[in-house]
Amino acid sequence: MPEKTSVPENVFSIDPQVLGKIFILQTAIHAIPNPESVAEFLCRGLDSIPGTSFTAVRIDSFIKFTNKGHKKEVFVKEPCDLCYKEFEELKHAGISKNGKQQEKYFCIHLQTINKIYGCILFEKNNGELLAPYQPFLENLANTVALTLENRAHENSLNQLNNELQRSRDGLEVLVQQRTGALIQKNEELINSYAEIKKAQRASHKLTEDLQSEIEVRKRTEEAKAVSESNLNALINNRNESIWSLDTNYHLIICNDFFRNAYLAAYHVKLKVGLNLIKILSPELKAYWKPKYDAALSGEKVSFEFGETIQGVRFYFNVFLNPILSNGKIIGVSALSVDITERKQAEEKLRTSEAYNRLLFETSPIGLALCRMDGSLVDVNPAYAKILGRTVEETLKLSYWDITPEKYAQQEAEQLKNLKETGVYGPFEKEYIHKDGALIPARLQGLIFTQEGERFIWSSVEDITERRKAEDKLIESEEKFQAIFKTAPGSMILSSLPDGKTIEVNDNFFRITGYSREEALGKNTADLKMWADSDARIHFLSKLQTDGLVRNFEADLNHKSGAIRNGLVSGQIITVQGKKYLVSTFYDITERKRAEEKLQRNEQLLRLFIENTPAAIAMFDREMKYIVASRRYLTDYDLGKPEVIGRSHYEILPEIPERWKEIHRRCLAGATERAEEDPFPRASGKLDWVRWEIRPWYERRGEIGGIILFSEVITERKCVEDELKRRNEELTALNILGRRISQSLSLEEVVSDAVKELSAAIDNETAFLFLRDGEKLNLVGCESKDASFALAEIPEHRVGQCICGLAVSEGKPLYSANIFTDLRCSWKECKRAGFRSFAALPLRTGEEIIGVVGLASKEERDFESRSGFLETIASQVTSGIRNARLFTEVQRHAQELENRVKERTLELQVKNTELEAFTYSVSHDLKTPLRGIDSYSLLLLEDHADRLDEEGRAFLKNIRSASLHMRHLIDDLLAYSRLERRHFSQEKVNLSALVNGLLAERGDEVLKRGVKITVQLPSRAVTADPDGLSMVLRNLIDNALKFTAQVAKPAVEIGGREEEKICNIWVKDNGIGFDMRHYPQIFDIFQRLQTQEEFPGTGIGLAIVKKAMERMGGKVWGESVPGKGATFYLEVPK
Amino acid sequence: MNTMASASILLVEDNPMEVDLTIRAFARRMVTTTVVVARDGQEALDFFHRWDIGEPLPSVILLDLKLPKVDGLEVLRQLKTHVMYRVIPVVVLTSSQEDRDINAAYELGANSYIVKPVDFDRFSEIVALIDTYWSALNYAPARDDLIEVNNL
Known part of the structure; x- marks a missing residue:
């Protein structure tokens, strides 16, 4: 009889496609970049988990759900909020719990021990169908949460430090959970594979059993032939259908089982002799007839036959044997065995094999089948992936190709162990990756025998990530150690529930006074550390309920008896299933x-x-x-x-x-x-x-x-601004004053004035009109507005518009808005876009000489600065007045100059005329004189004999008169030449000059016996030689002339050197002159004596004076009548 | 062309009394040379035409400065800038003692300057010198060479 196979419920109720999806999600989640995408990815992957009708995923604030849902928001929000609250409560209790089962919903939190990142929510419609997937889904949720947390962890190492204690526990738990789950999964896989193998084996056995059964039947038939009488008894006791037909398909015999079955199936009551073919439906007839015919032709026919009876599918194994009697085929014997159950088992097995293959293929854990010599028979993609290869590549390798040499010994030991116990591992080793890197892996396996050959079945898990986590764990542990050691407070690690101290930190002694040795093995009660034992009880009970107490203020006894006030914190931690208490005490006495x-x-x-x-x-x-x-x-x-x-x-x-x-x-x-x-x-x-x-x-x-x-600082600023403004105004006034006073040209003054006016009012527009009777002429304009042209302002008139009014009224006028101001009657300013205006008359005394206009396109309060503006206006006024006065003065000066020039020109002309006159008179006078002189001489020489004495005397008088006339004319010409000729400046030797002159008069001196005294400095003087010679000749001649009637005539010519000059004198002892006449003696034609006594022209001293003046020297004289005269000369050296 | 000077004196003088007195003075000192008189500057310049057509050159020109029509200095300038007639000695005979007249006359090439009234004794010496001048000129190189010299 075939054995009924038992297959693990877990495996067979799981849809491997769903599982595959879950695995894919689990393995791929780390590659999904951000929380939103993770949520989307999860939601899509989990949208058709059996037994669920709606899936929603929430991560942080991102919510994703399947399209199947209705009232999505409600579904998502309500239970999640609930979960959230519950989670918070659980967290406070220090106990973490994953998942929350509810009636209608199944919700898995994406949570780590630290944080809930979100949740996956399923709406259940069949709890039983969903149940098998729950561990996988929870595992997936763990992976997702861990992935999210790892990201968070990477982002903030500080958080890791702060959460060190909890994260240590959490990590361990997580690793354990994760590893546990994976191991479980692995074991399940291995089990399922073994079961499959078992089922296969069972199936083989069934077939063999059937074969032998058929043999039994054969023998039975033979026996029947021998003893037909026993046949019915025999066949009717069986649970198989037995029947036989003759060559015409007529029923010869059948057992009750067959009869009953036939009745049930076809509602036909069988009788011997009934044609079994005829009663069949055409389909069945076509099926059965060839099979009977084959048996009737001598073949042994066996086949499987399926038939649906009353909605149930039955399977039968049918054997048809020819019945031989004396070498002749007389009929067919038939046996039909119900194999429905076996068939079902086989069907299940086949499906299960496919499933297992799928599991094998999609398993995230590497699976490999190898022979005892290490050659690989079959591997799954996960296994190949660990090695960085494809499945095909991997199958070409031996186990030893991918095992580093350093593991040879370990492998040998494991192999030995494997041979003895049939299983090995789990143990950890490293595989050689295709790129040469060593991949840490965790292995476990078993031996199984198939068709006489022993194979090793291994599962391999890439533990690179776990190793990293472990490294982190180790790191965390080290950090924990470091923190424990160096924590500022006193720290005690004690076992629970007895509270015995296991370890204390360095500060423990400092704070409590107890050494490490004293404390180890004792609890705080033993040490009487709590000043108040009630406080201790309170602390402990709080710890028990919450798992954690923070900053519990308490007084502790120092070993010395002193009481320390401090904060006690404690937390229960679980290490490898055992509970410990970490407590700290911070002494805050000082701090307090x-x-x-x-x-x-x-x-x-x-x-x-x-x-x-x-x-x-x-x-x-x-x-x-x-x-x-x-x-x-x-x-x-x-x-x-x-x-x-x-x-x-x-x-x-x-x-x-x-x-x-x-x-x-x-x-x-x-x-x-x-x-x-x-x-x-x-x-x-x-x-x-x-x-x-x-x-x-x-x-x-x-x-x-x-x-x-x-x-x-409003007040201060106002004052400052005011001061600043004043200062600017003063500066502007100063600049304007300086510029205006620098210039005396009206144009410049006007131009500067409008420029400075404009500058003083933030470069607004300034005009300047000057008054001309009733007209006001625009003479200057300065505007920041380049488009504004002078031509736009026409000639202005006194009394019109605001500018004209300011002139006629004689006071400044201000208009904040010219559009509404009736005084502003002209349109030009409005047209130019001005808005406010100030008109400042320029007043000098009672007269108003013009007006300054200031205009702005904004509504500007010019009047607020009236003082300043009027001061400027008055400055401008005085500038303009000054310029005008200056112009007048200049005009006067010009007039005078012109007049002087005219006069000079006139004088020059007159002078030239006079000169020409003198010249030509002298010249022309000489010619007739020469005639008189020459002809009187000719008369005297050639015709004297024809004249009497008197006639001759007349002729002599004529001649003497013409001679005098000639002297007069010569002297006059000489005098007039002095005016015209150029005087040189040369070094003149006085002695030589005087001696030369005396030599000219030598005869007369000798004849008259004049005593001449010469005493002159040897130094030369600077003079015109001819001029000086003329001067001295005249003086010497005069000296000789006026001593003519003196008994002992004497002439002294002397000289004396002074600093820069030389004084020369000519002194005589002649008749002298009365000093009363001195003022006239140097005038021309002035004579003090008669022509008879002392002949002369009266020009000599005038020549002397004129020549001395021309030479830059002086002449003066002194005299006492009858005692002689002295003339002095001053000549530059 | 005749470069030889005739034994004549050209007297440029507008005053007849002066002319008379000068002629008398020459006569009194036994100077027999013919005295030709030009009565103003223009008349003096008209002599150029007469000399151009072959009339003998005067041996000396006595030139007054104050002349009607053409001024004596202008006559002097034209004479002394003339290619051929500049060889004729010119004695400026004037009553002006003005420096500017004297300088101007010498600058224009006057050979002598005598202020009136003339000292005829001294004047005779000058005339003798002029004779020597002319004899030296007669032995001088040919006229073309003269031009060449003048061009230098």
């Missing part, structure tokens, strides 16, 4: 004191700040007021100090973004300030503030918030 002091200081600081006369406010990082000075509160109208603790933005909700930006920058560490900043008040008033904002730092160096110092 410091805190009290700090509080006092803070109080003082607060008082100080509140009462400080400056506006100061201190904010925390959320911009909440920590403290603010009263001055600050009043300056910013914030009222009572109720702002403390409230946010600045809450109090001033309309604060501009600019300020928020500044606050943000300062909170980030910047210091910002402004010397002048406009501060518009709610009232509309514009205040000015000076402020500075800087961050303040907490003890740890972090920015705790910002401090704002500020000062309302």
Whole structure:
């Protein structure tokens, strides 16, 4: 009889395609970049898990769901929120629990021990169908959560440190869970494979059994032939159908089983002799007839026959044998065995094999089948992937090709173990990757025998990631150790539940006074460390319920008896299934004191700040007021100090973004300030503030918030602005004054004035009109508006428009808006786009000489600066007046100069005429004189004999008169030549000159016996030689002439050197002259004596004086009548 | 062309009294040379035409400066810039003692300058010198060479 096979429920109720999907999700999840994509990916992969009707995945804030769902939001939100809350509660209890089963929903949290990242939610429609997948799904969820967490971990190593204790536990649990799950899965796979093999074997056995059964039947038939009488008894006791037919298909015999079955199946009651073919349907007839015919022809026929009876499919193994009687075929004997059950088992087995193949192919764990010599028979893709190869490549390798030599020994031992026990591992080794890298792997396997040959079946898991996690774990452990060692507080690690100390840290002794040795093996009660035993009980009970106690304030006894106030924290941790307590104690005695002091200081600081006369406010990082000075509160109208603790933005909700930006920058560490900043008040008033904002730092160096110092400087700024304006005005006045006074040209003054006027009013437009009777002429214009042209302003008139009115009224006129001002009657300014205007008359005394116009396109209050503008106008006025006066003076000067030039020209002409006159008169006079002289001489020489004495005397008189006339003319000519000729400046030797002159007169001197004395310096003088010679000759001649009637005539010629000059004198002892006449003696034709006594022309001294003047020297004389005269000359050396 | 000077004196003088007195003075000192008179500057310049057609050149020209029509200095300038007639000695005879007249006359090439009233004794010496001048000129190289010399 065939054995009924038992197949594990787990495996056979799982759809391998679904499982494959889960595996794919699990292996690929780490490659999905961001939470949203992960959610999407999971949702798609899990959309048709058997037994579910709707799937939703939420990671962080991203929610994805299958399209099958309805009321999606409700489905997703409600249970998840519930899960979330529950998770929080569980977390507080220090116990982590994965998954939450509900009636309608199955929800798996994507959670690690630290955090819930989201959840996968299924709506159940068949809990039983879903149940087998749950462990896989949970495992998947773990992987996803771990992947998410790993990302988070990578992003913040700091968090790892902070969460060190918990993460240590968590990691271990996770690794265990993960490894456990994988091992389980692996074992399941191996089991299932073994089961399959078993089923195969069972199936083979069944076939063999059937064969032997058939043999039995044969024998039975033979026996029947021998004893037909026993046949019925025999066949009717069997559970198989037995029947036989004759050559015409007529039923010879059949057992009850067959009969009953036939009745049940075809509703036909069988009788011997019934044609079994005839009663069949055409399909069945066509099926059965050839088979009977074959048996009737002598063949042994066997086949499987399937038939659906009353909706149930039955299978039968049918054997048809020819019945031989005396070598002749007389009929067919038939046996039909119900093999429905076996068939079903086979069917199941076949399906199961396919499933297992699929599992084999899709398993994330590497599976390999190899012979005892190490040659690989079959591997799955996961196995090949570990080696970095394809399956085909891998199958060409031997186990030893991929095992590093260093594992040879280990392998040998394992192999030995394997041969003895039939299983090996799990153990860890490394495989050689295609690229040569060593891949850590975890192996386990078993031996099984197939068709006499022994194979090794191994499962291999790539544990690179786990190794990394383990490395992290080790690292974490090291960190834990380091923290434990160096933690600032006292730390105790004690076992539970007895609380015996296992380890203490270095600070333990320092804080408690107990050495490590004293503490080990004892609990805190033994050491009487708790000052208050109730506190200890409270602490422990809290620890038991919560698993964790933080900063429990308690007093502990120091070994010395002193009481230490501190904070106790404790946490229960699980290491390898055993519970431990890690507790810390921070001594805060000092800190408390410091805190009290700090509080006092803070109080003082607060008082100080509140009462400080400056506006100061201190904010925390959320911009909440920590403290603010009263001055600050009043300056910013914030009222009572109720702002403390409230946010600045809450109090001033309309604060501009600019300020928020500044606050943000300062909170980030910047210091910002402004010397002048406009501060518009709610009232509309514009205040000015000076402020500075800087961050303040907490003890740890972090920015705790910002401090704002500020000062309302509106008044100061107003004064400053006013001063600045005044200063600018004064500067402008100064510049204008200087420029205007620098220039005396009216054009320049006007041009400078309009330029400076324009500059003084922020380069607005300035005009300048000058008055001409009733007309006002535009003489200057300066405008920043280049498009504005002078031509646009026509000639203006006194009394018209604002400029003309300012002149006629004689006072400045201001208009803030010329469009509404009736005084502004002309259109030009409006057309030019001006809006405000100032007209400043230029007044000098009672007279108004013009007007200055100032125009702006804005509504400008010129009048507010009237003082300044009028001062400028008066400056301009005086500038213009000065320029005009100057022009007049210049005109006068020019006139005078012109007149002088005219006169000079006239004089020059007259002079030239006079000269020409003198010249020609002298010249022309000489010619007739020569005639008189010559002809009187000819008369005297040739005709004297014909004249009497008297006639001859007349002739002599004529001749003497003409001689005198000639002298006169010569002297006159000489005198006039002195005026015209050039005088040179040469070195003249005085002695030589005088001696030469005396020699000319030598005869006369000798004849008259004149005593001549010459005493002259040997130094030369600078003079014109001819001029000096003429002067001295005249003086010597005069000296000789006027001593003519003296008894002892004497002439002295002397000289004396002075510093720069030389004095020369000619002294005589002649008749001299009365000093009364001195003023006239150098005039021309002045004579003091008669012609008879002393003949002369009266020109000599005039020549002397003129020549001395021309030579840059002087002449003067002195005399006493009758005692002689002395003439002095002063000649430059 | 005749480069030889005739035994005549050209007297350029507008005053008849002066002319008379000069002629008398020459006569008194036994100077027999013919005196030709030009009564103004233009008349003096008209002599150029007469000399051009072959009339003998005067041996000396006595030139007054103050002349009607053409000024004496202008006559002097034209004489002394003339290619051929500049060889004729010119004695400026004037009553002007002005420096500028004296300088101007010498600059224009006057050979002598005598201020009136003339000292005829001294004047005779000058005339004798002029004779020597002319004899030297007669032995001088040919006229073409003269031009060449003048061009230098």
